[in-house]
Amino acid sequence: MQTKQCSKCREVLILSDEFFQRNMKNGDGTRQYWRPECKKCNKRETQDRRRSRKMYNQPTSVPLGTPCDNCARTDQKLVFDHCHDTLVFRGWLCSSCNKGLGMVGDSIEAVERLLRYMKKAERRRQPQPVYKPAYQIPVRVRQAL
Ligand SMILES: [Zn+2]
Numbered sequence: 001m002q003t004k005q006c007s008k009c010r011e012v013l014i015l016s017d018e019f020f021q022r023n024m025k026n027g028d029g030t031r032q033y034w035r036p037e038c039k040k041c042n043k044r045e046t047q048d049r050r051r052s053r054k055m056y057n058q059p060t061s062v063p064l065g066t067p068c069d070n071c072a073r074t075d076q077k078l079v080f081d082h083c084h085d086t087l088v089f090r091g092w093l094c095s096s097c098n099k100g101l102g103m104v105g106d107s108i109e110a111v112e113r114l115l116r117y118m119k120k121a122e123r124r125r126q127p128q129p130v131y132k133p134a135y136q137i138p139v140r141v142r143q144a145l
């Protein structure tokens with residue numbers, strides 16, 4: 001029997017319709033993929049989003065062309081972004097920013113860690129100054145010595 005670990009609660013469950021949601025990619029149903037989180041987490045996530053949206057009086061969706069709250073692009077549908085622990089509404093994000101945030105770790109600590117890494121790499125890019133003696137004895141003089 002195939003099992004799968006939920007990406008959210010980390011529980012290992014049987015890979016079936018009982019525990020995971022399946023998404024049909026094509027109309028013919030040949031390419032299916034399972035959602036990374038279990039049905040229970042998926043349901044909680046949907047409920048949390050709804051609660052947060054109500055708390056902050058946000059619409060279900062914003063019109064296409066609304067700039068992303070992080071990168072300001074206007075060509076993508078935006079998703080409602082909230083803190084998963086506190087339900088605090090953070091903003092409307094394009095799917096790239098939303099996915100990126102999720103992959104990095106979805107917390108200030110995770111984003112700061114990445115920022116530190118980037119800054120460190122930037123410093124490393126600058127070549128270290130090579131030690132050069134201020135004065136070198138001209139070759140001719142050196143041979144004469
Ligand atoms: Zn789960």
Ligand SMILES: [Zn+2]
Pocket residue numbers: 068069070071072073093094095096097098
């Ligand atoms: Zn964005």
